[in-house]
Amino acid sequence: xxxxxxxxxxxxxxxxLKAADxxxxxxxxxxxxxxxxxxxxxxxNEDAMKDMVVPLLNVxxxxxxxxxxxxxxxxxxxxxxxxxxxxEVKAFNEAFLENKxxxxxxxxxxxxxxxxxxxxxxxxxxxxxxxxxxxxVEYVRAFFGIENDFTPEEEARIRAENEWAFDGLDxx
Amino acid sequence: xxxxxxILAKFAKLKGKSLSLASRATLICSVITGSxxxxxxxYKWLVSLIQMVTKKIINFLWTGSCEESxxxxxxxxxCCKPYALGGLGLKDLALLNDSLLWKLTWKLITLKNFAFxxxxxxxxxxxxxxxxxxxSDLPVEILPIIFQKLKDPCDAYRCVLVCVSWKSIVTTILxxxxxxxxxxxxxxxxxxxxxxxxxxxxxxxNTQTNETHEIFLPEVENCWFSSSSFGWLLTxxxxxxxxxxxxxxxxxxxxxxxxxxxxxxxxxxxxITSTTPLNRTCLVLAISHFKGVLAFCRxxxxxxxxxxxxxxxxxxVTFYNGExxxxxxxxxxxxxxxxxxxxxxxxRYGRLTSCSLGNIITWWSxxxxxxxxxxxxxxxxxxxxxxxxxxxxxxxxxx
Numbered sequence: 001x002x003x004x005x006x007x008x009x010x011x012x013x014x015x016x017l018k019a020a021d022x023x024x025x026x027x028x029x030x031x032x033x034x035x036x037x038x039x040x041x042x043x044x045n046e047d048a049m050k051d052m053v054v055p056l057l058n059v060x061x062x063x064x065x066x067x068x069x070x071x072x073x074x075x076x077x078x079x080x081x082x083x084x085x086x087x088e089v090k091a092f093n094e095a096f097l098e099n100k101x102x103x104x105x106x107x108x109x110x111x112x113x114x115x116x117x118x119x120x121x122x123x124x125x126x127x128x129x130x131x132x133x134x135x136x137v138e139y140v141r142a143f144f145g146i147e148n149d150f151t152p153e154e155e156a157r158i159r160a161e162n163e164w165a166f167d168g169l170d171x172x
Numbered sequence: 173x174x175x176x177x178x179i180l181a182k183f184a185k186l187k188g189k190s191l192s193l194a195s196r197a198t199l200i201c202s203v204i205t206g207s208x209x210x211x212x213x214x215y216k217w218l219v220s221l222i223q224m225v226t227k228k229i230i231n232f233l234w235t236g237s238c239e240e241s242x243x244x245x246x247x248x249x250x251c252c253k254p255y256a257l258g259g260l261g262l263k264d265l266a267l268l269n270d271s272l273l274w275k276l277t278w279k280l281i282t283l284k285n286f287a288f289x290x291x292x293x294x295x296x297x298x299x300x301x302x303x304x305x306x307x308s309d310l311p312v313e314i315l316p317i318i319f320q321k322l323k324d325p326c327d328a329y330r331c332v333l334v335c336v337s338w339k340s341i342v343t344t345i346l347x348x349x350x351x352x353x354x355x356x357x358x359x360x361x362x363x364x365x366x367x368x369x370x371x372x373x374x375x376x377x378n379t380q381t382n383e384t385h386e387i388f389l390p391e392v393e394n395c396w397f398s399s400s401s402f403g404w405l406l407t408x409x410x411x412x413x414x415x416x417x418x419x420x421x422x423x424x425x426x427x428x429x430x431x432x433x434x435x436x437x438x439x440x441x442x443x444i445t446s447t448t449p450l451n452r453t454c455l456v457l458a459i460s461h462f463k464g465v466l467a468f469c470r471x472x473x474x475x476x477x478x479x480x481x482x483x484x485x486x487x488x489v490t491f492y493n494g495e496x497x498x499x500x501x502x503x504x505x506x507x508x509x510x511x512x513x514x515x516x517x518x519x520r521y522g523r524l525t526s527c528s529l530g531n532i533i534t535w536w537s538x539x540x541x542x543x544x545x546x547x548x549x550x551x552x553x554x555x556x557x558x559x560x561x562x563x564x565x566x567x568x569x570x571x
Contacts, residue, residue: 113314122321125314129321137333149335158333161388162422165329 016053019061024053031071036116058114063107070096070120097127102143105131136166176225179207180238183228188236196233197260204229205263212269213276222265233262315341329422343423344448374405374421389421398442406443408432418449418456418471425450427471434467434476435460446496457496457508466508479508 013029017038032038032054041054059067073092077084100108105128112121132140141148148155159166182204188196208225211217226248228238233251235242253259319342322328332339372390374397395407400418409415416429427449435441435458446455449471457468458476467476496508 109314110311113311121314121317125318126321128318129323129327132331133322133324133327135327135330137330140331140334144334146335146338150333155333158339162329162332165326 017064018053018055019059019064020057021061023061023064025061025064025068027068028072031068031075034071034075034117034119037114056115059111060107063104063111066096067108067111067115067120070123071117074119093123102131175211176221179204180225180228182207183232183238186232188232188238191236193233196236197262200229200233201261201263205265205268208265208268209272212265212272216273217265217269219266222269226265229262233260312341316344332422387421389419391419391424391426400443400445404445404449406441408441418443418445429456429471430469430473430476434478435465444496455496 014026015029015032015038017025017027017032019025037056038054056064077089077092097105105124109121109124109128112124132143135143140146150158186199191199227241230244230248230251231241232238234244249264250258251260252262252264255261315338319328319331322331328342331342372388372393373386374389374392392405392407394411395409397405397407397419400406405419405421407417407419409417414432416432418427418429419425429443432441441458441460443456443458445457448454449456452471454471455468456470457466459466466479468479469476
């Protein structure tokens with residue numbers, strides 16, 4: 001008993017997360033605790049052993065490394081004194097989103113929603129909002145895969161009333 | 173059915189009448205509920221059967237016999253809570269059945285047991301659970317979060333046109349927009365109308381692109397209007413006189429406020445609200461600069477309630493962090509308490525030292541054209557904007 005407690009104090013505890021397709025990921029405990037879903041698995045559940053595997057069925061192993069990377073970096077940013085310059089955080093965030101397709105972004109939003117992590121969800125939804133910025137209605141519909149269920153008259157009426165919102169759009 | 177009969181037959185053997193209520197509860201938890209588990213794990217029981225059994229169990233609990241019923245004073249779902257939450261620890265049989273079946277489903281999908289791999293349904297279940305998601309599968313609660321991130325009102329209003337369900341969501345969360353008043357102050361301090369009164373439109377200023385747009389709004393004809401909180405407009409009509417309304421320029425919802433007669437000069441009024449005016453608990457606060465009058469009401473009230481001790485040169489008010497805050501021309505910040513008419517009070521809070529926010533607010537509010545700026549934006553945004561620098565302010569001033 002004594003030996004186990006002393007070893008845990010010297011090295012960071014790890015928690016194993018299991019992604020949807022069965023792959024295992026070892027994560028440091030503070031990083032894993034950023035995710036409310038993982039946290040609730042342990043809090044108030046004393047039987048749960050810390051070396052237990054936490055199944056995360058809605059998160060595919062494709063996105064797991066990126067999500068963990070985000071949390072490692074951001075928790076490091078938070079700990080650092082003085083706080084890192086805004087440019088550094090911004091550069092990391094931009095690099096994070098680079099090469100991410102719309103579908104990948106969507107899947108990560110779902111994953112962040114499932115993991116109940118506010119910071120990541122905020123960041124990703126902002127990215128999604130940026131991707132539909134200055135785009136036409138047709139583009140937004142195609143982006144979200146939504147059917148137009150307005151009648152033509154209704155659509156024309158709303159369009160005429162809010163005409164000002166349709167100037168100066170970007171190319172789709 | 174035979175299983176249910178067998179279980180219920182156990183009741184006959186139990187001497188329920190000679191047991192106390194607590195011991196009957198324990199008996200149900202341990203013996204009776206336990207005997208269902210085996211069958212529940214494999215079969216989905218009929219709802220009617222579960223209801224019948226539940227009824228008998230409840231009868232047994234309260235009367236000691238499953239045939240006799242009695243008026244019960246404690247609701248069943250309260251009895252079915254765990255001890256820690258104040259219940260008797262009984263189980264809801266329908267829930268127990270469902271959860272045990274889900275447990276089996278879970279095992280079918282996840283266990284790498286040799287026997288399970290032969291089940292053809294396993295692949296289908298796996299597909300259902302692991303299918304690649306699409307944007308249209310996005311949970312509804314995510315959409316408002318994305319819409320809130322749209323900084324440019326133009327983007328938000330284009331989203332209105334995407335589909336009917338989006339329209340209903342977007343119109344509940346509108347990004348901050350600046351609606352320009354049709355009243356301005358000239359150099360001598362007199363108010364005058366900047367546009368003809370029979371105009372059926374109002375101007376909207378987009379802080380992202382520094383452009384103004386005209387929006388069609390027949391409701392503002394023959395009205396004086398200025399911006400209020402949450403993208404709403406305050407309108408005071410001339411015919412019939414002094415009618416106060418809050419108007420949402422996009423959904424065209426209109427909320428009536430108490431008459432403006434209580435204010436001697438309503439044209440330099442600024443009105444801010446604590447939540448959107450559609451909420452019945454919303455507080456509406458009005459400040460008149462000319463005489464330093466401060467009053468509040470809730471939608472549906474007949475009269476405005478005036479603050480008694482507000483002769484303190486209050487310059488401007490804003491709603492921030494769940495409270496109304498006011499600032500005077502010396503930069504003192506005040507909390508306004510207006511929860512009940514009897515205790516309305518202006519409490520002095522402290523002087524703003526850093527970045528002299530008070531002066532900035534004063535600076536804005538002295539120019540009648542800019543009343544709307546504070547209302548449309550929360551306090552922290554204002555701070556950021558002021559930090560942005562002079563050009564922007566100058567641009568606004570020229571509007």
